[in-house]
């Protein structure tokens with residue numbers, strides 16, 4: 001069964017149609033790539049899924065529940081987490097503190113309950129801390145855990161940005177160009193982490209990526225957008241042999 005169902009989603013900004021009646025299904029546990037030329041609507045689709053934008057028409061269902069009108073934090077608490085294309089971390093805070101903040105929607109004890117049930121809140125804090133430490137181990141960032149994020153290399157900041165999303169223990173992880181601006185070694189590391197997240201945590205992943213080698217290697221299914229329309233959907237082999245996709249995107253990429 002599809003963990004995420006996109007049905008007839010249209011998104012307009014005034015006269016611009018960013019998404020035009022797009023439909024696809026993302027299966028539980030798969031790596032699903034969204035590709036297409038610049039301005040095709042990929043980030044807009046991710047924004048509709050995470051709740052930053054609300055579609056003008058159509059429905060988005062997560063585990064059978066229509067989530068169109070839910071705010072981003074509500075979707076996060078349902079298990080949808082996002083790592084941004086432009087890193088959205090607090091540069092002056094440590095890696096650990098950024099990851100703890102990434103987990104805050106999972107934290108139940110508010111200020112009031114902290115006062116009344118101090119013990120319970122403290123136990124909860126310890127448990128959250130343990131989960132965050134697991135993410136730190138998993139991404140092999142122990143030695144930078146206390147360092148302010150703003151002082152780290154770009155590649156490490158991208159890894160921490162993914163860690164912030166992972167700290168939520170998401171069921172669906174949205175990755176917007178996780179390898180943009182990375183060198184080859186950093187890209188290989190990131191690809192390995194994505195495969196490990198998929199295999200060890202069984203997380204469903206939606207990935208926007210321009211590196212076609214990475215997309216074809218990692219993805220179970222691929223959806224191709226062009227001018228807001230879905231022009232192709234299938235396995236990597238099907239997409240590589242789809243004439244419409246070759247004409248609109250892959251031909252151009254290969255030539256470039």
Ligand SMILES: Nc1ncnc2c1ncn2[C@@H]1O[C@H](COP(=O)(O)OP(=O)(O)OP(=O)(O)O)[C@@H](O)[C@H]1O
Pocket residue numbers: 013016017018036037038039040041042043044045
């Ligand atoms: N907030 C906005 N206001 C107005 N137009 C927008 C907004 N966000 C996106 N658009 C427009 O919607 C279209 C799709 O943009 P989007 O950023 O989703 O494309 P993309 O496929 O992610 O591109 P890229 O690969 O360059 O990141 C573009 O024409 C863009 O200008």
